[in-house]
Amino acid sequence: MALVNEHFLKLSDNYLFADIAKKVNAYKVSHPKERVISLGIGDVTQPLCPAVIEAMHKAVDEMAVKATFRGYGPERGYDFLREAIVKNDFLPRGIHIDPNEVFVNDGAKSDTGNIQEILRWDNSIGVTDPIYPVYIDSNVMIGRAGVMENGKWSNVNYMPCTAENHFIPQIPDHRVDMIYLCYPNNPTGTVLPKEELRKWVNYAIHNESIILYDAAYEAYIQDDSIPHSIYEIRGARKVAIEFHSYSKTAGFTGVRCGYTIIPKEVMATTLDGKEKVSLNHLWDRRQSTKFNGTSYISQRAAEAIYTPEGKEQVKETIKYYMDNARIMHSALTRLGFDVYGGVNAPYLWVKTPDNTPSWKFFEEMLFGASVVCTPGVGFGPSGEGYIRLTSFGDRADCEEAMQRLEKWLKK
Ligand SMILES: *Cc1c(COP(=O)(O)O)cnc(C)c1O
16 A cells, blocks of 8 residues: 655645635636736746847757757756856856856756755754745655644744844754755845855854755845855855756746756765765765756756846846836835835835735735735745735836825725
């Protein structure tokens, strides 16, 4: 008799965005004349840039010719892309990464979810709260998160990030083995100054912890003093694994490509304490068994982002989204909301008026203005009393959504 992995049964079926879709659909059925504007889901809307499209066409044509056809690729990714990553994303910041420390993947969700496999099931974990749900759920599946009690997993250290602490997570006063950090942050849109990130690196060195650093929104940083990579901090090469994605950087949510950096120095210890094992080696071993690599076409598409034209075009799109963010930020502030994020990230994190619960405010906004947000509590207990708005929409929709909110709130 085959037995099920019961850890999966601890996960709730209610996926946040499925819940939202259900409520929005019910609203649409009862209000067929209203055009609903969604500022809820975190998907991009602008098409791929011309440099990327051109590279993809070229790669497709190569596949049609015997001499240039490509079959199985290297699991770590093609050299041309790994070298472009090292040269463009790290060297200009004074960071030396070896191409063999780069693992090209099909996006950051896969690797942020899978990385925990190479660490023992009984390591303790810590997350900032609210948080991207993949980090916790992937640990639930292997039994590392414990059980759900009063809205929290029993074996997870939650580090609240709220307006009260200016969204700066407090360093734990005890040892946590695996720490997930995401900056710029989804969902709060806030960033971590260099001196705060340095505290985490020092903590991890002191406790021999591993930091799992999600830099998916790095390209949205506008303020020059904010680190783009954790490796800008001295010592981080010993303790940090960093995840990147072209999804938000260049609209690759449908193309699929990203990469993970695992420096050779990052080690984990065997239970008897006698041996230190290189996680770069272990991840390579894991990937070569379980991962097929990313398609040649996607990797050529990603490479094109690093050409002069590609860089310029990607920058344009990011500017478009960040202009949306600015428009929303100033409109919401004018309407009297406390607004966070939206300056170095495409997300705005908005305090609900009078501490209205997130889901209640979500419904009020839907019924009052036909505008969809994401209830903050869906990202963790400290998200209660907030909503998330994304700036990934069309300009006209962003502007109209703000006008509708104004009309609704002035009623
Ligand atoms: C969107 C997102 C990712 C990227 O996901 P992909 O799998 O690369 O599309 C990773 N981390 C966070 C926090 C995100 O919001």
